[in-house]
Amino acid sequence: MRWLLVKDLRILRRSPLLVSLLVLYPIVIAVLIGFAVSRGPDKPEVAFYNELPASAGTLELGGRKIDLTDESNQIFDSIKPVQVKSRAEAIQKVKDGDVLAAIIVPKDLTERLQSGLESGVVKVYYNAEDPAKKQFVENTIKAQVQRANAALTKRIAEEALRLLDLISTGGDYRFLGQDIGILGLRESEAILRNARAELPRSSPQRDEIDRVLGFAKLARDNLSFSDDVLAVVGEPIKVSAESLQGGRNSLSSFAVALSVAVSLMFITLLLAAGALALEREENAFPRLVRGLVSRTGLLVEKAGLATICSVAACLLMLLGLGVFVSLDWGRFPLWVLALVFAGLGFAALGLAIGALTREVRAASLLAFMLALPLAFLALVPSGSVAPALYDVTRVVSALFPFKPTLDALNAALNDSGDVLGPLLHLALLTLGFGALARIGLRRFA
Amino acid sequence: MPSTQAVDAPTVLEAQGLRKRFGDREALKGVSLSVTRGELAAVIGPNGAGKTTLLSILAGIQRPDEGTVSKAPGEIGWVPQQAALYGKLTVAENLDLFARLERVPDPADTVDRMLELTDLRDRADDQVGTLSGGNKQRVNIAIGLLARPEVLLLDEPSAALDPRQRERLWEFIVRLASEGTTVIYATHNIQEADRYARQLVLLADGERLFDGSPRELEQLVGAHGLDFEAAFVRFLHQQGH
Known part of the structure; x- marks a missing residue:
């Protein structure tokens, strides 16, 4: 078996184009998938036209001014604004496809907000070329407007809080250009106590004053809770998320596991299926199994070849990724363990493909056709499809090595969940597909 | 250029009553043969006669449903029709x-x-x-x-070779036989069987119809004046094939 392995490695060494494609193609695919999964859409270019006159760019609230332009700039955190000079230019840019959408801040925005009776309306123009783009624009713009709303609400709440504090403790309040002294509940209470002390004990006015003092105290005590109350008004619902399944690793860490799983799958499947089918195409299979090596021995050798090569390629890939993404090198033995089990699982599947198709081209084509759907099925999130369909995708994913590979690598690389379960799953799949390959070899020659 | 080995050389390979079925079709119907040391034996017959099946069983690639082969596969050299090389x-x-x-x-x-x-x-x-x-x-x-x-099995060894390559190949094979290796080859080329083999095993529809020398076959059909290929065809007709 050792000599067969040496032979296969020698053949690979003499096929540089094949090896390059075998390694580079899956890595490119894996990096693209990882990139797509880990990165949301980049800042979309959006035309922005502000019709507010410079003098109307502030909203006066409780005697204090809020700069609406500053608040609207919050939107720019998530979009790349393209400043235009007119509404018409903004619309034209959308039509020409130069920008994803156009946002127009109308000139009456401040007026409407100031009235307290109407909402300010921001106009958005976009192309709905296809449903996906339409949904993307709607979601993006809506999310950003909500962010701006939240920021504005926070500022308004701060102002309200300041006013309430003025009522509680007193101070100066500027109104129509004039400073007005506000007495405040605390000071009022003190004045009343002094006045009460000067009244005779039998004075009936004492009871009246006591009632007012009680009210003032009650009002002050309750106003001390106003900051909490206003915080609730500003953000009535907070999110407290708790993951029930899977780990807490970041999207980029998961993307590393996904990229490695995709590369491993392609390299191992294609190599195992191709190497076995090649024995038949070279007419060597009958000669080999005529007492030189057993059929099972031949499968073990091909599985070893595919696993060794793919694990080596994936470790190199991880070394490269380690330059850009933080990896926990202390878990290196677990990485190797997960890669080896996953490699054997894919190798067994590749051998079954090679044994059943019996031709290098057909084996490569089938391996290729099977690989990507398996990866996509394993990534279908729960709740995104009908429950019955999701159950089907789970069952299908469980029958092939990609999902347990992804789980094992994610656990090994990112400490995300249990490693043992996916490894056992992979071991069972290795045995199952190995048996299928062995049956396929009965009619291989 | 037939082999020059002595007729009385010891038997090195013997097969008895080989039968092989593929579904409803019986590819070999109780075929027996015996070859001696240094012999050049040709297995001939029309398409579907069972030549490759016979050689595959002798080589141990296929198992017979019935019958025996005197040597284990590891003791027999086997050369498939298409080069089994990397x-x-x-x-x-x-x-x-x-x-x-x-x-x-x-x-x-x-x-x-x-x-x-x-x-x-x-x-x-x-x-x-x-x-x-x-x-x-x-x-x-x-x-x-x-x-x-001791025994080398060749399945259509000269197929797909040009005449010059074929000539060189047969020089090589005849030399092997002259050095004591028993060579059994299956061929479609009747001229090659006549020219190089001293023993012919003629199969048709899985049956062994003849086992002897080319001259014995000619004598059997009374083919005086005919070439060997015409004698072979006449023999098949006489046997109802």
Whole structure:
């Protein structure tokens, strides 16, 4: 078996184009998938036209001014604004496809907000070329407007809080250009106590004053809770998320596991299926199994070849990724363990493909056709499809090595969940597909 | 140019009552044969006669449903019709690989001997994929000889070779037989059977119709004045095929 392995490695060494494609193609695919999964859409270019006159760019609230332009700039955190000079230019840019959408801040925005009776309306123009783009624009713009709303609400709440504090403790309040002294509940209470002390004990006015003092105290005590109350008004619902399944690793860490799983799958499947089918195409299979090596021995050798090569390629890939993404090198033995089990699982599947198709081209084509759907099925999130369909995708994913590979690598690389379960799953799949390959070899020659 | 080995040479391979079925079709119907040391025996017959099935059973690639073969597969050299070689490996590497898989005592010496035997020493470092069909077939045969088998089975050894390559190949095979190796070959080429074989095993529809020399076949059909191919066809007609 050792000599067969040496032979296969020698053949690979003499096929540089094949090896390059075998390694580079899956890595490119894996990096693209990882990139797509880990990165949301980049800042979309959006035309922005502000019709507010410079003098109307502030909203006066409780005697204090809020700069609406500053608040609207919050939107720019998530979009790349393209400043235009007119509404018409903004619309034209959308039509020409130069920008994803156009946002127009109308000139009456401040007026409407100031009235307290109407909402300010921001106009958005976009192309709905296809449903996906339409949904993307709607979601993006809506999310950003909500962010701006939240920021504005926070500022308004701060102002309200300041006013309430003025009522509680007193101070100066500027109104129509004039400073007005506000007495405040605390000071009022003190004045009343002094006045009460000067009244005779039998004075009936004492009871009246006591009632007012009680009210003032009650009002002050309750106003001390106003900051909490206003915080609730500003953000009535907070999110407290708790993951029930899977780990807490970041999207980029998961993307590393996904990229490695995709590369491993392609390299191992294609190599195992191709190497076995090649024995038949070279007419060597009958000669080999005529007492030189057993059929099972031949499968073990091909599985070893595919696993060794793919694990080596994936470790190199991880070394490269380690330059850009933080990896926990202390878990290196677990990485190797997960890669080896996953490699054997894919190798067994590749051998079954090679044994059943019996031709290098057909084996490569089938391996290729099977690989990507398996990866996509394993990534279908729960709740995104009908429950019955999701159950089907789970069952299908469980029958092939990609999902347990992804789980094992994610656990090994990112400490995300249990490693043992996916490894056992992979071991069972290795045995199952190995048996299928062995049956396929009965009619291989 | 028939073999010059003595007729009284010892029997080295004997098959008795070989039967093989593929579904409803009976590919071999109780075929027996016996060949002696240094013999050149041709298995001939029309398409579907069972020639390749017979050689596959003798080589141990297929198991017979009934019947026995006197030698174990490991004691018999087998050369498939199409060269079973790795095109990306050199001639020497192919020989070395199979010598090691055959567990021959001294692989390097064996490879050297085979390069000498096949007259391919100057092509030893060339990848097999670059060789001509004739040279590939010589390497293919050399691999069948690595374990020094007493019996060598060749399935259509000269198929797809041009006349010059065919001539060189037969010189090589006849030399092997003259050195004591028993060679059994299946062929469609009746002229090659007449020219090189001293023993003919004629099969048709899985039955052995004749086992003897080419001259005996000619005498049997009364083919005086006919060439061997005409005698072969007349014999098949006489036998109802």
